[in-house]
Amino acid sequence: MSPAPDERDRIRAAMDRILAGVPEHSNGALTIVGLAQEVQVPRNALTQRHLDLKNDSYDKVRARGAIPDSEKRLRRQVTKLKELRAADAKELAALRADVEALVGALHQAQMENRQLRQQLAVPDSKVRSLPTQLRPRVPGSRSS
Known part of the structure; x- marks a missing residue:
């Protein structure tokens, strides 16, 4: 046309x-x-x-x-996206710190577990193994 x-x-x-x-x-x-x-x-x-x-x-x-309305709208959107990006970066930093703390706790638990197993292997050790608890059986489940 x-x-x-x-x-x-x-x-x-x-x-x-x-x-x-x-x-x-x-x-x-x-x-x-x-x-x-x-x-x-x-x-x-x-x-x-x-x-x-x-x-x-x-x-x-x-x-x-x-300022053209379209430019105002885009500027508001850019500002909002920058705020979201900053919030995401803050959350990501917190999650990374949590991961480091959890890895440290896991490593500590593994070390303590290894030490306890070594002490348990020694004759006349003061460390005793506790009986493991069986999970309660749920009626209708197939677990053995």
Whole structure:
């Protein structure tokens, strides 16, 4: 589908209306979607056919000292992602510390177990082996 002959003029006029704060067909958002709604054309008319006018729109918004709504949204998302990444890094550091502590505890238990087994092997040792407890049998289970 080819663009209407006056499409570029309508885009420029819609840009001026939005920047003046008097949109006729949109909510006045400083976005390409808002501009497309104001011009009453599909968004891809600005993102594919009239890329120069899309860039010009963003330049005009920035020149007025305003930040386009899409950029604001992206900045909020970046901030949120940085916060999530920091929280994940903190949790990961805690988990790594836990792993180190658990490995140390396991190593200590293995050493103590080895020492007790060595003492148990010595005749007349004061270490005695306790009888192992059998797990209670659950009715209907197949364990032996």
